[in-house]
Amino acid sequence: MSAEVLPYTVKPHPVTGLYNGKFGIWLFLASEVMLFGALFSTYIFLRIGAPETGPTAWPTGEQTHLSWKLGGLNTLILILSSVTMVMAWVQFKMDNLAKGRMYLIATAVLAIAFVAIKLKFEYMHKFHLGIKPSTSVFFAIYFTMTGLHALHIIGGVVVIAYFIGPGAKLWHENREYYTNRIECTGLYWHFVDLVWIFLFPILYLL
Amino acid sequence: MSGDHHHEPSFIRKYVFSVDHKVIGIQYGVTALCFLFLGFCLIMMMRWQLAYPGETMPIIGNLFGEAAMPGGVMLPEFYNSLGAMHGTIMIFLGVVPLLVGAFGNYVMPLQIGAPDMAFPKLNMLSYWSYFLGGVVMLASFFVPGGAANSGWTSYPPLSDIATTGQTWWLFGMVCLITSSLLGSVNFIVTIVQLRVEGLTMFRLPFFVWAQLITSFLLLLAFPPLEAAGVLQLMDRLAGTSFFLPEGLVVSGVVQTQISGGGSPILWQHLFWFLAHPEVYVLILPAMGMVAEIISINTRKPLWGYRAMIYSTIFLGFMSFIVWAHHMFMTGMGTKISAFFATTTMIISIPSVVILTAMVISLYQGAIRFTVPMLFALAFLPMFAIGGLTGLPLGLPASDIHLHDTYYVIGHFHYVVAPGTIFAIFAGIYHWFPKITGRTLNKTLGYIHFAFSFIFINIIFMPMFWQGMAGVSRRLYDQTVYAHGDAVQSLTVISSWGAWMLGLAQIPFIINFFISIKAGKKVSDNPWEATTLEWSAPSPPPHGNFATVPVVYRGPYEYSVPGASSDYIPQHITTEA
Amino acid sequence: MKLSMITLAAAFAINTITFTPTPCQAGDKNVITGKIIFKGDLAKYKRTKINTSKDPNCKKSKKTIGSEKVIINKKTDPLTLRNVVVSIKSGLGDKVFPVSKEELKVTQFGCQYKPHIIAGQSGQTLRILNGDNTNHNIHFLPKVNDEHNFTQPKKDMVKGKTIVLKAEDPFKVKCDVHPWMNCYIAVFEHPFFDVTGKDGTFKLAGMPDGSYTIQAWHESFGTVTAEAEISGNTIVTKDMTFEP
Amino acid sequence: MNRSRIIGVATVIVVIVCMMAPTVVLGQTDGPVASGHIIDGDYGYGMPPNASKDGHNVDNLIHILHWFMLALFVAWGIFFVYCLMRFRARAGHRATYDPVKAKVSKYAEIGVAAFEAFLLIGLSMPIWAATKNEPPAKELATHVRVVAEQFQWNFHYPGTDGTFGRTAAAFVDTVDNPLGLDRSDPAAEDDVFATELHLPVNKPVICDLTSKDVIHSFFLPVMRVKQDVIPGMRIPVWFTPVKEGRYEVACAQLCGNNHYSMRAEMVIEDDASFATWLEEVGKVEEFDEDELD
Amino acid sequence: MSLKAFHIIFVIFSSLTALGFGFWAIRHYRLxxxxAALIVGIASLVGCAMLIIYGKWFLRKLRGVSYL
Known part of the structure; x- marks a missing residue:
C-alpha cells in the first residue's frame, strides 16, 4: 500500500538512475563488503602473525586437509549459478515468466548442490578426521568464513524460493516491480558468489 | 493520496507493528528514553559504591540478592556488570536509537518532504530488531554470573573467559547491529531518493546532512564489529582461539584445551574500527539538531553552512582512520602511533570548524532564549570542553599518563553526556509540538535546564582532576591506591552530582507526561521555522503532507532583508 | 596422645550427630580406622613461610602463615601426613545414604582457608565466610560442580555464601587475589570419608558389612588404595602409606 | 530588565559556578590511606609526584596543553557569552541576514591547527620517540621481567648471572612457581621472584612485560609509565627512577572482578639496599610448626 | 550499477580466478x-577462455539494458 505511494519504488530516480530497492541493496552490499572485509583482514592479520614453525604455525598444502577438487567444483557451481541467475533476470526483462522461473529453479538447485557438497563432503569429512573449529586458528577462520558464507547462500536460496513460489504473484500485478526485485536478488547473489571467488583461493590454494 | 480508500488499520498494525515512520520514531523514542533512564540508574548505583566503597547501600541495596549485593554491599563482579552494561545501554540502546532511530526517523522524512521512509517494512524490522537486542541485553542480568562484566569494550581474553552474560551481550549486539544496518540503508536511500522537488542536496537542513553522514558511518563501521562479535562468539561457543594466544594460564590452570595462535589485539582493531566512528555517530546528529535549533532561535541563517557540510563529510571520512589512537598503550610501533596521532589532530580541525560556525551564527542574531535553545547553547561549551580535553589524549606522549584514567571518562562524557544528551533534550523540547501539537511547559523546562546544567558539570568536572591524579577507570574502590585515596573527596562530589542530576529530571518527566495530554495547544509552526516539517500539520497525518510540497530555497532563510516576516519557509513560492 | 584422643572423640561425636540414624542393621558400628604414614625425605618437604607482604591486611590477623602443600606430623611415630582425604572408593554398590543436614564451613582467615581440606557429601551445603578485613576472590576449579568465581570484598559480609555441592573428586579452590591461598573440596556420594589431622589418623564408621576399597588422597602425592573387609560391628585397622 | 537578560546572566553565573565547583575542595586532604599502606610522596589534586628522570617531559606537555586549552576555552567563552548578551532578542533588535565577513574565525582556526601541529610534531613526537624508540644499553640497566596475572604482579629478577631462566606454562604452580620457571635450566638457579618491585635508584630499568591470562596495564604513576600487558606478547618499557621511596604499581586495564586490588608496591632504593634485598627475597624461610597454625 | 554491470565484473573476476586456478593446478601437477590436477588445470584455462567468450556474448545480448 505505502509502496505505491512512495516515489521511485519501481521507476528509477531521474538523477541517481536507481530505483529505491537497487540503491538499498547496493548499500546493503557495501556493508557486507565491510563485514567480509573485516573477516578477510582477520585472516591476513592471523596469517601474518602466525609463527614459521611450532603448533600454531599456519598449515599449508596437505596440512589443511582441504580438497581443492571439491573447492574447485563448488567454485564452478557458483559461477554457473550466477549465470543462471542473470539469465533469469534477462528472461523476466523479456517478459518470459516460464523461462525465467526455470532459470531461477536452476539457480536454487545449484545453490543447494553447493551447500550439500560443503556440508556433506567437506564439513563432515573434517569432523570425521576430528577437525573442529577449535583445532587451530586456520580451521577457526576456515569454518567461520565458509560457515558465514554458507549462511548467506542459504539466505539467498530462501529468497529465490520465495520468488519462485509465493513472490511470483507480484509478476501478475506489476511486472517491472517483480523484475526489479529479481535484479536485487541477482545483485546479492553475485556478491555472495564473488565472496566465494575470493574465499576459494585464500583458503584452498594459498 | 491513499487517504480516501484505505480503511482504518487495527490497533496492532497502527501502534505496534506500524510501518509509519512517525509511529516507529515514537516507538524508538520511548524505548530509548526508557533505556537511557535505566542506564542512568545503573550509574547512580555505581556512584554509591565509588563514593562510599563497601558501605551498605541504603533502601535499594537489599533488592538485588546475594549474588550481586549481599547485605546491600555491591560486589566487584556486579560493579563490573553495571559498568559494562551502563556503557552498552547508554550508547547502543539509548543515545544512538534516540538520535538516529527516534529523531532521524521522525523528523528527517518530514524535513525532506517525503511521505515515509523508502522501506517502511524494513524500518519496522529495524525497530523490532533493536527491541529484541534490548530485551536480550536486559535478560542477561538474570543469567548465572550476571550480565556482561568485561567493560563495554569487551576486550578478550577477559571476555572470552567471562561468564555467560558475555554471550548474551554478543547476541544482543548482533541484533542491535542488524537494526542499525537496516536503519542506515533506509536512511541513505530515503535522503537521496525521496527529497521533494527543488530540495537539492545543498538546500537540505543540516540535520539531514548529519543523518546522512551518520548513516554512512553506521553502514560501514558496524559490520566489522559484527564480524568481531561473530569471532568472539566462536571463541566462546566453539572453542576457537581467534583472540587467544597459546600458553595461557588462567587462575593457575594451563589452558590446554585452546589451540592458541590468536591475538587479543585483533579484537581491539576490529572493535575500535567501529567504535571510533561510533563516537561521531553519537555526536553528528546532535550537532545537526543543535544547528537547527540555533538557526531558528537566532533568526539568522547558519554561518558557514557549506563549510559545515564539508567538515561533516571530512569528519565522517577521517573517523575511519583514527581508530588506533585508542590503542597507544598496546605497544604499537612509534611510527604507527605517529600516524594515528597525526590523523587524530587532523580530525579535530573539522570539529573546530563546526563549533566555530555554530558560535559565529550567534553573532548579529536575535537570540530567543527558549528552552530548546538553552539546551542547544549549553551544548556548545560542553562539547568544547569535551573536544579540548581530547587533545592530551590524542597525543601519545601525554596519553601515557592519562590513558584509561578518569580523564578519559571525563573527556568522552563531556562529549556525549552534557553534549549529546543536552542536544537530545533540546530536540525533545523543540519537536515536541510537532509530535503532539502541544508544547512542553516553559517554567518546568527552565528549571530542568538549570539544574541539569549545574549538576552534570558537578559530575564530570572533578573527573579531570581525578584523572590527572592518575586514578584508573573501572576501579571498584579507588581508595586502595594512595593517589586514589587522596582524591576520594572528588568522587563523593561527583556522586552527589549524579544523584542530584537524577532528581533534576523529575520536572522533565512530569512535564513530559502532563504536556502530552494537557500541554498548551500551539500552531503548526510555533517556532516560526522554515524547514518543511513545520509546514505539515501537528501531528502530521499518515502520508505527512496534504499536498506534496515544492522547495524554492535553502533551509535557513531568516531575517531576509525586505521580507515581511523574519522567516520564509522553504516551500513558499514568492515573498508576500 | 591427648590430641589424637580429642580428635577421635570429636570425629566420633560428629559422626554420631551428623548421621541420621537409620533402622538398626548389621554393621552399624563397623569402623575402619588407621594411620596415613609418610615414608620419605623429611627435608624435602619442609614447610615454608608465605610472604604476605602484598596485602598488609593479611598480616593483621596473624603473624606468619606456612605453606600447606605438604604437612607432615613430625610428632607422631611413624611420621604421618595431614590433610589426607580417606574415603570408601568402591564396594558400597547402589546403596543410598541420607545426606547430612549439617552445613560445611570454610573461613578465610589470615589469608588462608580454614580448613584447608573440605570433605562433604553430595547435596550438602558449604558456607564460605570471610574473616579477613580484605578482599578475597573465591575461584572454584571443578569438573563437575559449578565453576564459582566470586568475591567477598569485606569482612563478615552478612552470612557469607552458600553453595550446594555435587559429588566429585577433590578439586582446587583458589583465591585470585592472594595467589598462595588455596584449599580443596572433596565430595562423595556417601558419608564414609574422613580427613586426617594432627595425629594423621582417620576413621570411617557405620558402613554396612562388606568388602571395600578405601582410598587416601593427598593434594601433592596423589592417591593410595587399600582393601578392607568388615562385618559384624568390628573395628578394622588399615594403615596406608605414601612414599613420595 | 527583561527576562532574556536574566536568563543570560543566570547562564553565565551557572557556568562559572560549575567550573569552580571542583576547585572548592582543592586544598583539602583526606585521611590516611584506607588500605593501610605507607606510600611516599605527596598526593593530592594535581599530578602525582614524579620520581623518574624523563617524567617531567610528560608533565610539561600536559601542562602546556592545559594552558593552551584554557586560553582557547576562555577566549571562545568570552565571545560566546558576549554574543549571548549582546544579541539577545529584544524590541527593536533584528538579526542580520548577511553572514559575518570577518576573517577572524578563519585565522583562529588556522592558528589552532598550527598550534596543534606544533604540539604534535614539536612536543609530543620527540617525547614519545625519546621514551619509546631506543632502550637503554642492557649492560647499564636493571632488567626485570614483569608477569601479570589475575590479580597479581610478579617480578622476576635474573639474579647475578644476568640471564633469565627458561619458563613454560607447564611448570606453573600458583604457590611455588607462579611464572613456570624451569628449575632444571642452569640460568634459573639464581633467579628471584618477588611480589614487590625493588629497583636501584639512578639506574635505567628495563621491564619486559608479559601476561599469563588477560590484558593488564602496567601503570607506575610516579614514573609516568603506562603500558598494556598483553598475553602472547612481550613488550619492554624503560625508565630511570631518580627518587628513593616506596611507590605504587597499579593496573590500568580492566582485568576481571578484582581489577581494583591488583596493586603492588615499588621500592626505589640505593644500590646497597637493593643488593641486600635481592639476597634476602630469594631465601625461603622455614615455617615453624609451632608457630600459630 | 545494474545487474548487467555487476555480472560483467563478476565474469571478469571469475575468469581471473579460472586463470589463476589453472596455473595453480598445473603447478600442483608438476610438484x-x-x-587429475593437469586435467583440471587445462579445463580451467579453457573455462577462462569460455568465460571471456560468454562475457562478450552476454554484452551483445543485453545491448539494450542500462549499466546503471
Missing amino acids: HCEL
Whole structure:
C-alpha cells in the first residue's frame, strides 16, 4: 500500500538512475563488503602473525586437509549459478515468466548442490578426521568464513524460493516491480558468489 | 493520496507493528528514553559504591540478592556488570536509537518532504530488531554470573573467559547491529531518493546532512564489529582461539584445551574500527539538531553552512582512520602511533570548524532564549570542553599518563553526556509540538535546564582532576591506591552530582507526561521555522503532507532583508 | 596422645550427630580406622613461610602463615601426613545414604582457608565466610560442580555464601587475589570419608558389612588404595602409606 | 530588565559556578590511606609526584596543553557569552541576514591547527620517540621481567648471572612457581621472584612485560609509565627512577572482578639496599610448626 | 550499477580466478605429479577462455539494458 505511494519504488530516480530497492541493496552490499572485509583482514592479520614453525604455525598444502577438487567444483557451481541467475533476470526483462522461473529453479538447485557438497563432503569429512573449529586458528577462520558464507547462500536460496513460489504473484500485478526485485536478488547473489571467488583461493590454494 | 480508500488499520498494525515512520520514531523514542533512564540508574548505583566503597547501600541495596549485593554491599563482579552494561545501554540502546532511530526517523522524512521512509517494512524490522537486542541485553542480568562484566569494550581474553552474560551481550549486539544496518540503508536511500522537488542536496537542513553522514558511518563501521562479535562468539561457543594466544594460564590452570595462535589485539582493531566512528555517530546528529535549533532561535541563517557540510563529510571520512589512537598503550610501533596521532589532530580541525560556525551564527542574531535553545547553547561549551580535553589524549606522549584514567571518562562524557544528551533534550523540547501539537511547559523546562546544567558539570568536572591524579577507570574502590585515596573527596562530589542530576529530571518527566495530554495547544509552526516539517500539520497525518510540497530555497532563510516576516519557509513560492 | 584422643572423640561425636540414624542393621558400628604414614625425605618437604607482604591486611590477623602443600606430623611415630582425604572408593554398590543436614564451613582467615581440606557429601551445603578485613576472590576449579568465581570484598559480609555441592573428586579452590591461598573440596556420594589431622589418623564408621576399597588422597602425592573387609560391628585397622 | 537578560546572566553565573565547583575542595586532604599502606610522596589534586628522570617531559606537555586549552576555552567563552548578551532578542533588535565577513574565525582556526601541529610534531613526537624508540644499553640497566596475572604482579629478577631462566606454562604452580620457571635450566638457579618491585635508584630499568591470562596495564604513576600487558606478547618499557621511596604499581586495564586490588608496591632504593634485598627475597624461610597454625 | 554491470565484473573476476586456478593446478601437477590436477588445470584455462567468450556474448545480448 505505502509502496505505491512512495516515489521511485519501481521507476528509477531521474538523477541517481536507481530505483529505491537497487540503491538499498547496493548499500546493503557495501556493508557486507565491510563485514567480509573485516573477516578477510582477520585472516591476513592471523596469517601474518602466525609463527614459521611450532603448533600454531599456519598449515599449508596437505596440512589443511582441504580438497581443492571439491573447492574447485563448488567454485564452478557458483559461477554457473550466477549465470543462471542473470539469465533469469534477462528472461523476466523479456517478459518470459516460464523461462525465467526455470532459470531461477536452476539457480536454487545449484545453490543447494553447493551447500550439500560443503556440508556433506567437506564439513563432515573434517569432523570425521576430528577437525573442529577449535583445532587451530586456520580451521577457526576456515569454518567461520565458509560457515558465514554458507549462511548467506542459504539466505539467498530462501529468497529465490520465495520468488519462485509465493513472490511470483507480484509478476501478475506489476511486472517491472517483480523484475526489479529479481535484479536485487541477482545483485546479492553475485556478491555472495564473488565472496566465494575470493574465499576459494585464500583458503584452498594459498 | 491513499487517504480516501484505505480503511482504518487495527490497533496492532497502527501502534505496534506500524510501518509509519512517525509511529516507529515514537516507538524508538520511548524505548530509548526508557533505556537511557535505566542506564542512568545503573550509574547512580555505581556512584554509591565509588563514593562510599563497601558501605551498605541504603533502601535499594537489599533488592538485588546475594549474588550481586549481599547485605546491600555491591560486589566487584556486579560493579563490573553495571559498568559494562551502563556503557552498552547508554550508547547502543539509548543515545544512538534516540538520535538516529527516534529523531532521524521522525523528523528527517518530514524535513525532506517525503511521505515515509523508502522501506517502511524494513524500518519496522529495524525497530523490532533493536527491541529484541534490548530485551536480550536486559535478560542477561538474570543469567548465572550476571550480565556482561568485561567493560563495554569487551576486550578478550577477559571476555572470552567471562561468564555467560558475555554471550548474551554478543547476541544482543548482533541484533542491535542488524537494526542499525537496516536503519542506515533506509536512511541513505530515503535522503537521496525521496527529497521533494527543488530540495537539492545543498538546500537540505543540516540535520539531514548529519543523518546522512551518520548513516554512512553506521553502514560501514558496524559490520566489522559484527564480524568481531561473530569471532568472539566462536571463541566462546566453539572453542576457537581467534583472540587467544597459546600458553595461557588462567587462575593457575594451563589452558590446554585452546589451540592458541590468536591475538587479543585483533579484537581491539576490529572493535575500535567501529567504535571510533561510533563516537561521531553519537555526536553528528546532535550537532545537526543543535544547528537547527540555533538557526531558528537566532533568526539568522547558519554561518558557514557549506563549510559545515564539508567538515561533516571530512569528519565522517577521517573517523575511519583514527581508530588506533585508542590503542597507544598496546605497544604499537612509534611510527604507527605517529600516524594515528597525526590523523587524530587532523580530525579535530573539522570539529573546530563546526563549533566555530555554530558560535559565529550567534553573532548579529536575535537570540530567543527558549528552552530548546538553552539546551542547544549549553551544548556548545560542553562539547568544547569535551573536544579540548581530547587533545592530551590524542597525543601519545601525554596519553601515557592519562590513558584509561578518569580523564578519559571525563573527556568522552563531556562529549556525549552534557553534549549529546543536552542536544537530545533540546530536540525533545523543540519537536515536541510537532509530535503532539502541544508544547512542553516553559517554567518546568527552565528549571530542568538549570539544574541539569549545574549538576552534570558537578559530575564530570572533578573527573579531570581525578584523572590527572592518575586514578584508573573501572576501579571498584579507588581508595586502595594512595593517589586514589587522596582524591576520594572528588568522587563523593561527583556522586552527589549524579544523584542530584537524577532528581533534576523529575520536572522533565512530569512535564513530559502532563504536556502530552494537557500541554498548551500551539500552531503548526510555533517556532516560526522554515524547514518543511513545520509546514505539515501537528501531528502530521499518515502520508505527512496534504499536498506534496515544492522547495524554492535553502533551509535557513531568516531575517531576509525586505521580507515581511523574519522567516520564509522553504516551500513558499514568492515573498508576500 | 591427648590430641589424637580429642580428635577421635570429636570425629566420633560428629559422626554420631551428623548421621541420621537409620533402622538398626548389621554393621552399624563397623569402623575402619588407621594411620596415613609418610615414608620419605623429611627435608624435602619442609614447610615454608608465605610472604604476605602484598596485602598488609593479611598480616593483621596473624603473624606468619606456612605453606600447606605438604604437612607432615613430625610428632607422631611413624611420621604421618595431614590433610589426607580417606574415603570408601568402591564396594558400597547402589546403596543410598541420607545426606547430612549439617552445613560445611570454610573461613578465610589470615589469608588462608580454614580448613584447608573440605570433605562433604553430595547435596550438602558449604558456607564460605570471610574473616579477613580484605578482599578475597573465591575461584572454584571443578569438573563437575559449578565453576564459582566470586568475591567477598569485606569482612563478615552478612552470612557469607552458600553453595550446594555435587559429588566429585577433590578439586582446587583458589583465591585470585592472594595467589598462595588455596584449599580443596572433596565430595562423595556417601558419608564414609574422613580427613586426617594432627595425629594423621582417620576413621570411617557405620558402613554396612562388606568388602571395600578405601582410598587416601593427598593434594601433592596423589592417591593410595587399600582393601578392607568388615562385618559384624568390628573395628578394622588399615594403615596406608605414601612414599613420595 | 527583561527576562532574556536574566536568563543570560543566570547562564553565565551557572557556568562559572560549575567550573569552580571542583576547585572548592582543592586544598583539602583526606585521611590516611584506607588500605593501610605507607606510600611516599605527596598526593593530592594535581599530578602525582614524579620520581623518574624523563617524567617531567610528560608533565610539561600536559601542562602546556592545559594552558593552551584554557586560553582557547576562555577566549571562545568570552565571545560566546558576549554574543549571548549582546544579541539577545529584544524590541527593536533584528538579526542580520548577511553572514559575518570577518576573517577572524578563519585565522583562529588556522592558528589552532598550527598550534596543534606544533604540539604534535614539536612536543609530543620527540617525547614519545625519546621514551619509546631506543632502550637503554642492557649492560647499564636493571632488567626485570614483569608477569601479570589475575590479580597479581610478579617480578622476576635474573639474579647475578644476568640471564633469565627458561619458563613454560607447564611448570606453573600458583604457590611455588607462579611464572613456570624451569628449575632444571642452569640460568634459573639464581633467579628471584618477588611480589614487590625493588629497583636501584639512578639506574635505567628495563621491564619486559608479559601476561599469563588477560590484558593488564602496567601503570607506575610516579614514573609516568603506562603500558598494556598483553598475553602472547612481550613488550619492554624503560625508565630511570631518580627518587628513593616506596611507590605504587597499579593496573590500568580492566582485568576481571578484582581489577581494583591488583596493586603492588615499588621500592626505589640505593644500590646497597637493593643488593641486600635481592639476597634476602630469594631465601625461603622455614615455617615453624609451632608457630600459630 | 545494474545487474548487467555487476555480472560483467563478476565474469571478469571469475575468469581471473579460472586463470589463476589453472596455473595453480598445473603447478600442483608438476610438484605432485597428480594427473587429475593437469586435467583440471587445462579445463580451467579453457573455462577462462569460455568465460571471456560468454562475457562478450552476454554484452551483445543485453545491448539494450542500462549499466546503471
